[in-house]
Amino acid sequence: MSNIPENLRYSKDHEWVLVDGDTATIGITDYAQHSLGDVVYIDMPRVGDKFGTHEAFGSVESVKAVSEIFTPVAGEVIEVNDSVNDTPEDVNNDPYEAGWMVKLKLDNPGEADALMSSVEYEEYLAASE
Amino acid sequence: MSEENLKKTPLNEAHRALGGRMVDFGGWDMPVQYTAGVIGEHMATRTAAGLFDVSHMGEIWVDGPGAIAFVNRLTTNDVRALIDGQAHYSALTNETGGVVDDLLVYRFAEEKLLLVVNAATTEKDWAWITSHHTDEDGCELTNASGDFCQIAVQGPKATAIVQKLTETDLSAIKYYHFTEGWVDGVESIISRTGYTGEDGFEVYAAPEYAERLWNKFLSTGGFGLDGGILPCGLAARNTLRLESAMSLYGHELGDDITPLEAGLGWITKLQKGDFTGSDALKRQKEAGLKRKLVGFEMTEPGIARDGCDVYVGDAKLGNVTSGSPAPFLKKNIGLAFLPAEFANIGQEIKIDVRGKHLSASVVPTPFYKRQK
Numbered sequence A: 001m002s003n004i005p006e007n008l009r010y011s012k013d014h015e016w017v018l019v020d021g022d023t024a025t026i027g028i029t030d031y032a033q034h035s036l037g038d039v040v041y042i043d044m045p046r047v048g049d050k051f052g053t054h055e056a057f058g059s060v061e062s063v064k065a066v067s068e069i070f071t072p073v074a075g076e077v078i079e080v081n082d083s084v085n086d087t088p089e090d091v092n093n094d095p096y097e098a099g100w101m102v103k104l105k106l107d108n109p110g111e112a113d114a115l116m117s118s119v120e121y122e123e124y125l126a127a128s129e
Numbered sequence B: 001m002s003e004e005n006l007k008k009t010p011l012n013e014a015h016r017a018l019g020g021r022m023v024d025f026g027g028w029d030m031p032v033q034y035t036a037g038v039i040g041e042h043m044a045t046r047t048a049a050g051l052f053d054v055s056h057m058g059e060i061w062v063d064g065p066g067a068i069a070f071v072n073r074l075t076t077n078d079v080r081a082l083i084d085g086q087a088h089y090s091a092l093t094n095e096t097g098g099v100v101d102d103l104l105v106y107r108f109a110e111e112k113l114l115l116v117v118n119a120a121t122t123e124k125d126w127a128w129i130t131s132h133h134t135d136e137d138g139c140e141l142t143n144a145s146g147d148f149c150q151i152a153v154q155g156p157k158a159t160a161i162v163q164k165l166t167e168t169d170l171s172a173i174k175y176y177h178f179t180e181g182w183v184d185g186v187e188s189i190i191s192r193t194g195y196t197g198e199d200g201f202e203v204y205a206a207p208e209y210a211e212r213l214w215n216k217f218l219s220t221g222g223f224g225l226d227g228g229i230l231p232c233g234l235a236a237r238n239t240l241r242l243e244s245a246m247s248l249y250g251h252e253l254g255d256d257i258t259p260l261e262a263g264l265g266w267i268t269k270l271q272k273g274d275f276t277g278s279d280a281l282k283r284q285k286e287a288g289l290k291r292k293l294v295g296f297e298m299t300e301p302g303i304a305r306d307g308c309d310v311y312v313g314d315a316k317l318g319n320v321t322s323g324s325p326a327p328f329l330k331k332n333i334g335l336a337f338l339p340a341e342f343a344n345i346g347q348e349i350k351i352d353v354r355g356k357h358l359s360a361s362v363v364p365t366p367f368y369k370r371q372k
Helices: A030-036 A087-095 A118-128 B012-017 B037-047 B069-073 B122-131 B158-163 B206-220 B233-245 B278-287
Strands: A015-020 A023-028 A039-043 A054-062 A067-070 A076-081 A102-106 B020-024 B028-034 B048-054 B056-065 B086-093 B099-109 B112-117 B138-143 B148-155 B176-185 B187-193 B201-204 B230-232 B292-299 B309-312 B317-327 B330-339 B348-353 B356-363
Touching: A023 A030, A030 A054, A030 A087, A030 B056, A039 A087, B012 B028, B012 B206, B028 B037, B028 B233, B037 B048, B037 B230, B037 B233, B048 B206, B048 B233, B056 B069, B056 B122, B069 B112, B086 B122, B099 B122, B112 B122, B122 B138, B148 B158, B148 B206, B158 B201, B158 B206, B187 B206, B201 B206, B206 B230, B233 B317, B292 B348, B309 B330, B317 B348, B330 B348, B330 B356
Parallel strands: B048 B230
Antiparallel strands: A015 A023, A023 A102, A039 A054, A054 A067, A076 A102, B020 B028, B048 B148, B056 B112, B056 B138, B086 B099, B099 B112, B148 B201, B176 B187, B187 B201, B292 B330, B292 B356, B309 B317, B309 B348, B317 B330, B348 B356
16 A cells, blocks of 8 residues: 655656645655666756656656656756765655655646645545556 | 466466566566565575576477487587586577577487577477477477476575475586486476576476475575575566676567677587578678677666667667666666677767767676676
């Protein structure tokens, strides 16, 4: 059973978003890390890069696969988690805390409201089984 | 193909009970990894022991006075050089010298050979071999793929684990030799072979004993992450063989790739007499190889994957046949075909990884060699 924290919003591509004012922290969900297997490398954007909604901003590589990661919301990168490439296993072990990937300054702070709630995401996972 | 139509080994339920994540592998329902994950499984095999279900491999008996001559006519290695209880790595080749499959040839006796072929190519190989066989060959062919389970125990602790379960003196079995014996009271072929770059054994037995042997290897090996044996899925099997630069059919080998190009000149005995494709291979050798398989290591962050294009400068000159992170070496490595003039150690290359040209360097293979 996947761990799905209640305080986050979720995309259909299995990213999570934590909104704090006009800042969004983004990572991949427990379901996504489990599907990928052991993560070994994350290709990150740079601070200052701007992304629209649902644009590939990087990729997560596991031993056996690579998966692009998409922006669930539009904004400008204000911080990237540099430490995650030193300990990429954080994405597997702690996807919602230590394994966060980027922080965006949101173009539209209300945009994340359109994403799935934890309950909706759980139903989405159940339906896609 | 739906799950119901996939072929299953006798260990299918055991894999599921161990949390194996099952995938379709060439029509077989096989575990790609278990709960420890590919890195844990890979490291266990390098430092302790790994357990692999390879029951999906195909087995073909060749019996009769013409057995050696027949197999010698279809394969690249020299079957006449084998003694009883010895096996060798070889290739089935087509008329143009391309590889139909790679295989192991076991000599049980002068008139009794066993061919062990890849799972996904078993039917193709059987069709190929039987189509080149006539009554005049003086041997009978039997597709015995359903008669065996095959379990590999690999790693520095493998010999000690298997030894606890057999009275056969394993120290007397040299690398690429085998014997018939009893493992946990089960009649078995005990073969000192493998596909991981480690010492270890591949044990063949009747399929009804598969689960018993599998569980016995796990319990005898102290199943667990703390220095015990771990069951290993296809993902670890692939990274282990890639670190050891062993070829995988469909990647480094194929119908349009010759063993010479793939670096398998050591199993291609052009002096032994005619075999299927030998003329083409001799011509290729005399003319000089146009392309060669090389090993490379990424020299900047990023991971090359199977199929990526390889550049020298701005020229697209080759392709990656296998690329992956190497869990033990903690590098990103791969194998690729390059024009012979660029297939030199130290050659700088660029690999197109999803549109980015990342730097890599041609390095010696195998990437990993175990300390003896």
